Amino acid sequence: MAGQHTLSETESAVRGRLGDLELDFEAMSVVSNLFRAANAVRNHLERTVLARSDLTWTAFVVLWVTWIWEPIETRQIAAEGGFSKATLSGVMTTLEKRGLITRERDTTDGRLVIVNLTPAGRKLMKRLFPEFNAQERQVTQHLGNREKQAAAQALREMIRGVEREDATQPPPPMRG
């Protein structure tokens, strides 16, 4: 959101719209940069690594999670990847058609679906992940070791800040 503009430019622009309400501009800056960074990194990795193998971001995440933890249940992939099971269903259908994963019903619990990579899927990941990780290193190249750990920690704190809040109460619908 606040992109080429500095924080204080944006801050004074907002004050011009809202007056001197109690606003947390530091929080705004963190959240804003969080999304700029996530978008930028995602687009970069899609273009540099994933596009050559005709994979989307989410498809890669599904493959990665499955690669590491297979055999794995559908719901675990969704939780690990951070997207809904509905999204996962569609993506897995695509990956199954391309012969990269297999789906089979669990024999002891008929509700579950167990996911595995095919040999082709494993071969792809073995080639792809080192390339992917090399770009992850590029993306974080300007951070020192200490800074990387601090960043990872701060991001975890934000996840915690959200999950704690979500557990409390869902708001009543009110549109306008």
Add this chain to the structure above:
Amino acid sequence: MAGQHTLSETESAVRGRLGDLELDFEAMSVVSNLFRAANAVRNHLERTVLARSDLTWTAFVVLWVTWIWEPIETRQIAAEGGFSKATLSGVMTTLEKRGLITRERDTTDGRLVIVNLTPAGRKLMKRLFPEFNAQERQVTQHLGNREKQAAAQALREMIRGVEREDATQPPPPMRG
């Protein structure tokens, strides 16, 4: 990606797949947490603040950018919001139908489209942004002031790490 599992659990699982290749697990952790955090925060804000006004994340970003910088050109909204002009076209059509923004061609340069909020759009943002910012504060509640600034800085460094890389990489399209 690495969610309920610790970094060292994931690290040893990856080593089991790839052996002792040169991998940057710290970078992996930062990128992984970046996306978990972005997803979590986005979903949280959509549910707590945006859903009540029947707005998607991107629609809100478009309104916000326009609110702060109007009158503003289409391409600037896209750059500021971090998505493609194609995406923006669709979202703006939705917002225009709902009577929250207006589009008009620039009189001096017929290629440009100038975007403004309607009075209803401005009223909505004046109500919505304080709620949104309150949640931004919630999300960052576990970060100290110093930590917030460090986080925002680290995220900017990652954006820089990407943009620098993107500027060097793209193979020039040979035309003619």
Add this chain to the structure above:
DNA sequence: CACTAATCGTTAGGGCCCAAATTATCGGAC
């Protein structure tokens, strides 16, 4: 004046993404 290249916004097509509804299964209580 053409002619050409560059730029802007839109549209087309394919894929992701979510909530809600749906189908199927399981587990416990009777």
Add this chain to the structure above:
DNA sequence: GTCCGATAATTTGGGCCCTAACGATTAGTG
């Protein structure tokens, strides 16, 4: 055994999101 509530995955419907192609406009060149 039969209900009933909980759980798992999928489908549905609407919206976002990208790249590539397109039409319109502008700017630069001779």
